Amino acid sequence: MSGGFDVLGGRGPRVDAVEKVTGRAQYTDDLTRPGLLHGALLQSPYAHARLVRLDTSRAERLPGVAAVLTARNTPRVPYGVSPARYDEQLFAGDRVRFIGDEIAAVAAVDLDTAAEALSLIRVEYEPLEPVLDALTAREPDRPQIHEAYARNVCAQVEQHFGDVDAARAGAYLVRQDRLSSKMQNAAFLEPQAALAEVDGRGRLTIWSSTQVPHYLQRTVAMVLGLAERDVHVVMPRVGGGFGAKASASAMELATCLLAQRTGRPTKTVFSREQVFLHGRSRHQFWHTMTTGVDREGRLLFLDHEALLDGGAAASFGIATIYYAGSLLGAPYRLRSMRYRGVRVVTNKPPCGAQRGHGGVHARALFETQLDRIAEELGLDPIELRLRNVMAAGETTCNDLAMSSLGMRECLEAVRDRSGWQPRAPRPAAPRAVAAEPDGLRPAGSSAGGNGNPLGVPISAVVRGRGVACGFFVSGAGYPIYRSRTPHASVVVRLDETGGGVEVQSAVAEIGQGCETVLATIAAEVLGVPVAAVRVRSGDTDLGLDLGAYSSRTTLMAGHAVKAAAEHVRDQVLAVVATALGVPPATLALRGALVLAAGAPVVSEAIRTEYVKEHRGWNLGLAGPHLTFAEAARLAFLERGPVVGTGLYRPPALGGSFKGAAVGTSPAYGCSAQIAEVRVDLDTGQVTLERVVAAHDCGRAINLTQVEGQMHGCVSMGVGEALFEEVVFGADGRIQNPSLADYRIPTALDVPPIEAIVVESDEPNGPFGAKEVGEGGIMPTIPAVLNAIYDATGVRVEELPASPERILAALRRDGGA
């Protein structure tokens, strides 16, 4: 174990692993309640239409139907993510704004009856012209989707740090490049689900697949007109979220209302198609960047313009548009930066947050542009980056303070591990030609198999490698609503019987492993094995935690649990110190024992009392030394429940400019990756052969889990780089709302990933820890794109880099 820790930095198992490998883990759809009703939603088949008539009478009369809800019999309370942009209402009023927009909900005795009830609801639509093209959405003749968004502009950002124009005048080399992407879907394996129930006191409990129990509690309370204390949110196990579950949904609100109206527990579960219709995943981006460097390749300025297609609501998009700009401030020393971003609304499912929130495609363009600059300067791309990387202690031009930053270490680690050879200026035609014995022909010979005497189709395969870097926040510095609320509170309570430790918090365990992080930190502080710690999480009755987003939990809840565990430790040691007649400062907890001046102690009195209380039991006391269990029991006997509390509130961070809140964080993780690809020049097919990834996560709480997050990041990045794309028809309908047609990486698509954990000691992190859950995706797309270029000599400027787009680029630029 690193750094003199007992359990921290190890490779212990996840605390929830056993229940997950045995099938005992319960997700929301696994729950049932006596008298359960099934909820279902009626959703718009039109992207944009006026609701002329809505008749639910036949559905209401259907036997087995307990409630039918529409805009007419439910509260008209605007909600959303950012309070300044509350533009959603439960159920469409007079207008539907995307295919999937919710019109009504029913609760019935079973799903068949619920489906039949939906089919009996008569809706008359007057179709309106949909706005589906973000590029023209602002033109004056386009229909306006929301009253509040003139010209369909939902958000507009202008930021200027330093003096871009002056820097440009002095630049040796200036490049302008573009990259656009397609809307994506988080495609977690567990579709959203919610079960709501009102208890005998009128208190509402909602079990939900949410990743933000706190914001869900607030939104349910606000929309239903309840006191927050009367809304209890519980997360069962959650099957992934990645951002798309980070806002309260109409489905959750409808389920609560159905339970309230019927007085019966009601459960609603999304189909896979509904996961797509609900959206709230990655926006579609168009980025243009103009970047200048001096003769040595030092970055002088970045002038960045972005357009975001946000779909039909603001959702998380205000944060998204700011992140798209601010997350370019590091990890390179950038003297000046201008950012102009526009987020438009269109008649598509609303977009929100997804792993690497807002910054992924901006990073992809910037890192591919750096490669182009390196090439023009005749520099190796790693060398160019090394000339520009920031170091710990520096502050970006947009006021982000890099309190720790192992960027150089990450770059050097992937360079050395991968066997990177400094790159000579590339020839015009593809290099890295593979002439393989199995019939592959070198690139540059005629394509299509002409001259092949046997007429057997053969293909040309070229190889390449690419590098990229990235960084990410370790938690948003500010909550979504203005408040001085702590971001995390944790209670650690020792079992009255002694020995057991319970961590109580509302952290959102969505698969990323935060329960294990909390248990590990508590165990480290209390000197007990991780297995002695039980974590209860995801429950708004147990504490306040803002949720699983912005890679905040390890740092923020980590601080809170550390403080709570220390609070408990100090209480126990104070009692033991009195009993032993020694100063508390000489005592410590380690190895499930009490240590005095570093050595185990023997206390006849405590031992005798403990054994007497348990006469006849096997207590598992291994030796004569005073155990944690005895000490904890004594502490309870002496002073009652031993409860420790901790909270975390970030210090004041960042600048005072508009939007400064987005991107500020107590700490920043960073990463570098090298991707190696094979490209078939005849088919345009890209195959990943290997990814070498390094990430600075501060001090690793659990190395296996850090690697797991890195692997997951790379995997999602590979999908986004190569094939993930929500495809829309001319009517605004999603053409591929299934996991067959919206392809996410399979085991055959993700290459072997070599994960290198680079540890730094983050002064603002608990035990020096910071993020890993999102930063690890930042370099993946550009590393793959740079590798494709290295292999083929062509640049794809629209993501994903599908075979069609690669072939088109090859034809256009004559790469082969």
Added chain:
Amino acid sequence: MKRLVNLTVNGTARELAVEPRRTLLALLREDLGLTGTKQGCAEGDCGACAVLLDGEPVNACLVLALEAAGCEVLTIEGVAADGTLDPLQQAFIDAGAVQCGFCTPGMVLVARALLARHAAPTPREVRHAIAGNLCRCTGYQKIEDAILLAARRRAAGGTP
């Protein structure tokens, strides 16, 4: 009109009356309360519902309950039936192959079928075996590691 179906689930003979269009997945989850088998898509695309039908992996959402008549079904609940973890389950834990866990039951069962066929699969064979099981969290690396670890431990004679 419901029909009777007889099948063996995790070693126990069952007789149930089911609608002809009821899937094996619904039978397991709703009629038998075996919720360890997950529904990720209901369309045969994700593998979260994978169970073993007479030892072969199938997506339970695509199998009608009536089609399973006379078959032996193994679900994740039957893998550690006597309360001790199966070596594969232990390997999934030790290798860190579990994150959100939603894909895990299906992965464990598909891996079990693989190891029954190939005691010592290559990494490539492992990847092929789990290619129909989507995992959005792990990037598959540690799942591959887990399956190879279980195979190695078995070869070393540590387990039956």
